[in-house]
Amino acid sequence: MAKFQAADFLNFDRLLSEEEILVRETVRDWVDARILPVIQEHYENGTFPMHLIPEMGELGLLGANLHGYGAAGLNNVAYGLAMQELERGDSGIRSFASVQGALVMYPILTYGSEKQRKRYLPKLAGGEWIGCYGLTEPDFGSNPGGMRTTAVDDGDSYVLNGTKMWITNGSIADVAVVWAKLDGTVNGFLVEKGTPGFETTLIQHKLSLRASVTSELIFNDCRIPKENRLPEAKGLKYPLSCLTQARYSIAWGAIGSGMACYDEALQYAKSRVQFDRPIAGYQLTQEKLVKMLTEITKMQFMTLQLGRLKDKGLAKYYQVSMAKQNNVYQALEIARTARDILGANGIVGDYQAMRHAANLESVKTYEGTHDIHTLIVGENITGISAFTPERRSS
Amino acid sequence: MKIVVCMKQVPDTETKVRIGPDGKTIDPTDVNYVVNPYDEYAVEEALKIKEEKGDGEVTILTLGPDRAIKAIRTALAMGADKAIHLKTDDKYLDSYAVAAALAHELKDMEYDLILTGKQAVDDDAAQIGARLGALLDIPCATVVTKLTIEDSTFTANREVEGGVEIVEGSLPAVITAQKGLNEPRYASLKGIMMAKRKPLEEKEPQLDEEKLEILKMEYPPERKGGRIVGKGPEAVPELVRLLHEEAKVI
Numbered sequence: 001m002a003k004f005q006a007a008d009f010l011n012f013d014r015l016l017s018e019e020e021i022l023v024r025e026t027v028r029d030w031v032d033a034r035i036l037p038v039i040q041e042h043y044e045n046g047t048f049p050m051h052l053i054p055e056m057g058e059l060g061l062l063g064a065n066l067h068g069y070g071a072a073g074l075n076n077v078a079y080g081l082a083m084q085e086l087e088r089g090d091s092g093i094r095s096f097a098s099v100q101g102a103l104v105m106y107p108i109l110t111y112g113s114e115k116q117r118k119r120y121l122p123k124l125a126g127g128e129w130i131g132c133y134g135l136t137e138p139d140f141g142s143n144p145g146g147m148r149t150t151a152v153d154d155g156d157s158y159v160l161n162g163t164k165m166w167i168t169n170g171s172i173a174d175v176a177v178v179w180a181k182l183d184g185t186v187n188g189f190l191v192e193k194g195t196p197g198f199e200t201t202l203i204q205h206k207l208s209l210r211a212s213v214t215s216e217l218i219f220n221d222c223r224i225p226k227e228n229r230l231p232e233a234k235g236l237k238y239p240l241s242c243l244t245q246a247r248y249s250i251a252w253g254a255i256g257s258g259m260a261c262y263d264e265a266l267q268y269a270k271s272r273v274q275f276d277r278p279i280a281g282y283q284l285t286q287e288k289l290v291k292m293l294t295e296i297t298k299m300q301f302m303t304l305q306l307g308r309l310k311d312k313g314l315a316k317y318y319q320v321s322m323a324k325q326n327n328v329y330q331a332l333e334i335a336r337t338a339r340d341i342l343g344a345n346g347i348v349g350d351y352q353a354m355r356h357a358a359n360l361e362s363v364k365t366y367e368g369t370h371d372i373h374t375l376i377v378g379e380n381i382t383g384i385s386a387f388t389p390e391r392r393s394s
Numbered sequence: 395m396k397i398v399v400c401m402k403q404v405p406d407t408e409t410k411v412r413i414g415p416d417g418k419t420i421d422p423t424d425v426n427y428v429v430n431p432y433d434e435y436a437v438e439e440a441l442k443i444k445e446e447k448g449d450g451e452v453t454i455l456t457l458g459p460d461r462a463i464k465a466i467r468t469a470l471a472m473g474a475d476k477a478i479h480l481k482t483d484d485k486y487l488d489s490y491a492v493a494a495a496l497a498h499e500l501k502d503m504e505y506d507l508i509l510t511g512k513q514a515v516d517d518d519a520a521q522i523g524a525r526l527g528a529l530l531d532i533p534c535a536t537v538v539t540k541l542t543i544e545d546s547t548f549t550a551n552r553e554v555e556g557g558v559e560i561v562e563g564s565l566p567a568v569i570t571a572q573k574g575l576n577e578p579r580y581a582s583l584k585g586i587m588m589a590k591r592k593p594l595e596e597k598e599p600q601l602d603e604e605k606l607e608i609l610k611m612e613y614p615p616e617r618k619g620g621r622i623v624g625k626g627p628e629a630v631p632e633l634v635r636l637l638h639e640e641a642k643v644i
């Protein structure tokens with residue numbers, strides 16, 4: 001495979017600082033050297049490259065935009081660029097980093113006790129421990145507020161019962177951030193691996209995001225110490241605030257998938273000859289390539305602005321929704337178009353486009369589906385929530 | 395232990411270099427510049443020695459134009475403590491002038507060890523390490539694949555034709571790094587954020603007159619097309635003969 005050439009049609013790099021560029025180059029080199037040579041095999045085998053987790057920790061990729069307790073303390077743009085590069089490798093790798101950083105470390109840092117921060121954050125930042133985040137249930141995906149998992153106060157412990165579904169890292173996690181209703185209100189709990197009454201099963205036969213562990217978490221009278229509740233997170237808005245963090249990383253990650261596919265398609269189109277000329281010389285192919293590059297360029301600037309706002313504390317959840325929705329949608333279109341340009345070669349694992357396309361189907365669904373983000377932005381601009389239709393009076 | 399790493403910024407080996415309009419220089423447009431790969435081994439070795447000894451200081455010494463700052467920051471992000479940037483305009487300097495400028499600077503510095511790459515991958519001159527040894531009048535071991543530092547001596551494995559030569563010398567000394575010396579680390583993201591806060595001194599180099607002048611640069615000759623020797627098993631002896639006698643690859 002030829003070395004990746006990053007698209008930069010509108011001098012995007014001029015808006016970046018020296019450090020932001022250096023962070024991106026470092027992660028780019030690491031992905032080229034460590035992820036790309038092994039990812040296809042892991043994808044085929046349905047395994048996560050576990051041996052790379054300590055390296056991710058050493059590099060500072062886990063919770064990279066958080067400050068203190070061993071986290072790298074990047075600004076949100078440098079962090080985003082790192083996520084872009086990880087997803088250029090594979091959505092499964094970026095998913096790992098997003099879950100660990102935005103869904104596990106972030107709530108512990110923001111809503112946890114000092115004791116919880118000290119116990120978990122350095123190990124999670126260093127890649128010694130793995131975390132997972134259990135919000136979704138078999139019957140409650142887009143509507144997590146309906147969750148059935150409960151926590152009951154019982155002396156010096158809480159007792160958890162219920163099932164969480166589609167949980168990234170579930171079977172490999174040392175600690176799970178689990179959302180459950182305590183007296184009817186959603187609360188966050190930290191459940192460690194091996195706690196009696198806590199079991200996981202691996203979800204098999206996935207056709208998407210194969211280089212990522214996805215599991216079911218089952219709680220059966222699972223008793224945890226009282227100090228394992230996140231003290232500052234009472235109510236549904238707290239798990240949703242974590243999702244806003246993760247969605248931000250996805251918005252950047254999708255650019256990475258798109259860039260990988262565009263680069264692959266461009267290089268291929270210039271060298272593949274049909275009817276005596278490179279297919280890149282045909283108007284139809286050029287239109288596809290131009291459309292891909294135009295969308296990548298638009299994504300870059302929108303997401304950069306979002307990052308700059310986030311660094312100033314001004315980014316709003318509905319702005320993050322627009323970026324997540326748009327970028328994943330466009331990246332998926334780019335991946336499909338790239339697959340098309342590659343012809344039959346596009347369906348084999350020697351090329352990346354189809355792997356990215358298949359991955360992005362999951363990315364389009366998780367962390368709020370494409371449609372749900374439409375409803376979030378729609379509610380913001382109209383002032384009318386469309387999540388639940390008004391009941392017609394007969 | 396005070397260690398100085400002489401490090402150069404060079405075009406990425408993936409870059410397709412183009413000759414500039416004057417016919418004597420490389421056109422810098424669209425060239426991606428990186429730390430010279432052999433100098434990366436030198437930086438890594440310096441950091442390893444510092445870590446093993448538990449104390450010490452690693453200083454990066456770079457002669458080059460403004461853009462070389464990117465390479466310097468990379469080395470600082472990997473863990474070097476400080477840097478000196480001898481700023482030049484983007485003009486070519488021959489190995490004599492570069493080594494002399496570095497030596498002038500080194501004469502005012504304290505050091506127990508000087509590390510550098512065995513060569514820079516852009517001009518492939520492979521002269522700086524040896525010249526520094528001569529100009530500073532200290533031992534120099536080149537093309538080193540293993541290095542051990544004692545209190546005031548070093549032992550180095552040198553790669554020589556068909557084998558390894560093991561040499562010993564006193565410190566201070568110049569060591570030039572060969573591939574295999576170590577596995578350079580990635581700069582950590584935290585290291586990158588801290589790099590900007592590390593001391594970086596920018597200076598005018600003391601430039602002596604050069605002893606070489608570039609007259610002209612040329613592209614390598616275009617590759618000739620292939621040749622078909624024959625078909626089937628009968629062609630094999632002739633192919634073997636040509637590979638042996640003409641191409642000299644077997």
Ligand SMILES: Cc1cc2nc3c(=O)[nH]c(=O)nc-3n(C[C@H](O)[C@H](O)[C@H](O)COP(=O)(O)OP(=O)(O)OC[C@H]3O[C@@H](n4cnc5c(N)ncnc54)[C@H](O)[C@@H]3O)c2cc1C
Nearest residue numbers: 133134135136141142166167168362366367369371372387
């Ligand atoms: C690979 C993978 C990893 C995941 N990892 C995690 C994890 O780590 N932790 C976690 O908690 N969850 C995780 N999830 C779950 C994910 O967040 C949910 O799948 C997602 O929220 C959608 O829920 P659902 O699958 O139940 O779909 P549903 O909510 O049933 O949605 C089905 C369809 O209906 C549409 N829809 C639903 N409601 C409306 C409405 N009001 N108006 C219009 N359309 C609507 C949706 O847009 C969608 O098209 C993961 C999922 C996948 C695939």
